[in-house]
Amino acid sequence: MGPVTTRDLLRRADDLPDHEMVRLVMAATGLSRSEVLADKEISESEAAALKAMVTARRAGEPLQYLEGSIPFGPAELAVDQRALIPRPETEQLYELASTDVDHPQVIVDIGTGTGCLAVALKMAFPTARVIGTDVSPLALSLAHENADRNGVDVELHVGSLFEAIPRTVAGEIDLLVSNPPYVTTAEMGALPDEIGEWEPRLALHGGTDGLAVIRPLIEGLPQWLAPDGAALIEVGAGHADDAASLAIPVFERTEILPDLTGRNRFLKITFDSRHFAVNGDG
Numbered sequence: 001m002g003p004v005t006t007r008d009l010l011r012r013a014d015d016l017p018d019h020e021m022v023r024l025v026m027a028a029t030g031l032s033r034s035e036v037l038a039d040k041e042i043s044e045s046e047a048a049a050l051k052a053m054v055t056a057r058r059a060g061e062p063l064q065y066l067e068g069s070i071p072f073g074p075a076e077l078a079v080d081q082r083a084l085i086p087r088p089e090t091e092q093l094y095e096l097a098s099t100d101v102d103h104p105q106v107i108v109d110i111g112t113g114t115g116c117l118a119v120a121l122k123m124a125f126p127t128a129r130v131i132g133t134d135v136s137p138l139a140l141s142l143a144h145e146n147a148d149r150n151g152v153d154v155e156l157h158v159g160s161l162f163e164a165i166p167r168t169v170a171g172e173i174d175l176l177v178s179n180p181p182y183v184t185t186a187e188m189g190a191l192p193d194e195i196g197e198w199e200p201r202l203a204l205h206g207g208t209d210g211l212a213v214i215r216p217l218i219e220g221l222p223q224w225l226a227p228d229g230a231a232l233i234e235v236g237a238g239h240a241d242d243a244a245s246l247a248i249p250v251f252e253r254t255e256i257l258p259d260l261t262g263r264n265r266f267l268k269i270t271f272d273s274r275h276f277a278v279n280g281d282g
Contacts, residue, residue: 005039006035016058021054062199070085072090072116076150083139091116100268112132131166136202170224171225175230180233221271231267233266
């Protein structure tokens with residue numbers, strides 16, 4: 001039997017999409033896409049590694065977990081079952097946050113998961129104090145690894161919502177970001193298996209209306225945001241109006257922003273301290 005080549009490997013799993021097979025061969029061999037397509041020779045150990053990956057993919061394991069890392073803004077992040085895989089929408093949240101607020105000095109990421117937003121924002125604003133929190137110690141361990149991987153100093157604390165944030169930054173947060181759980185109970189049952197069976201339920205399920213975490217998150221903002229501080233929150237595409245209705249009575253400056261597909265996906269809430277002072281709410 002002659003040497004095994006990348007072209008041989010691509011032919012052996014014709015039940016998987018071509019683009020997935022190319023990515024799996026890249027992950028198993030360390031070759032670039034162009035090298036894979038150029039039909040390079042590979043070792044027996046690399047072929048065995050790919051065989052194991054293909055078996056796992058057929059069983060439903062997410063492609064990103066098998067690859068082990070993803071790019072996110074300026075960062076390269078390790079991903080595994082400890083945390084939700086960052087989606088393009090969350091990368092768009094990073095892009096909004098990194099361009100909408102001028103020189104934030106205190107940044108908080110609630111529900112940091114992989115640390116994607118905290119790490120990327122620390123890279124965008126290196127002089128800022130960046131704090132990430134998560135209720136899952138496992139997710140925080142992955143976030144620590146990603147902070148180290150990208151050479152940034154991010155404070156990470158375990159706990160639910162604001163209870164995990166140091167009290168010393170109350171009223172001083174210039175930028176708060178969050179991709180909280182927002183999948184409704186009904187939607188959870190309809191998720192594809194590779195999401196519902198593999199990614200952490202804790203990072204997905206947002207209660208019967210998808211707002212179980214978003215509601216207390218919005219309610220706590222006045223105590224924590226700095227004057228003219230801003231919060232950017234990712235919400236379910238079908239729940240943006242309901243989420244905004246929680247903020248509008250308290251925050252005069254509340255906007256609903258679309259994702260790249262045009263679906264309402266983000267809330268931008270700006271804390272206008274003058275509004276609170278005039279109305280006696282602060």
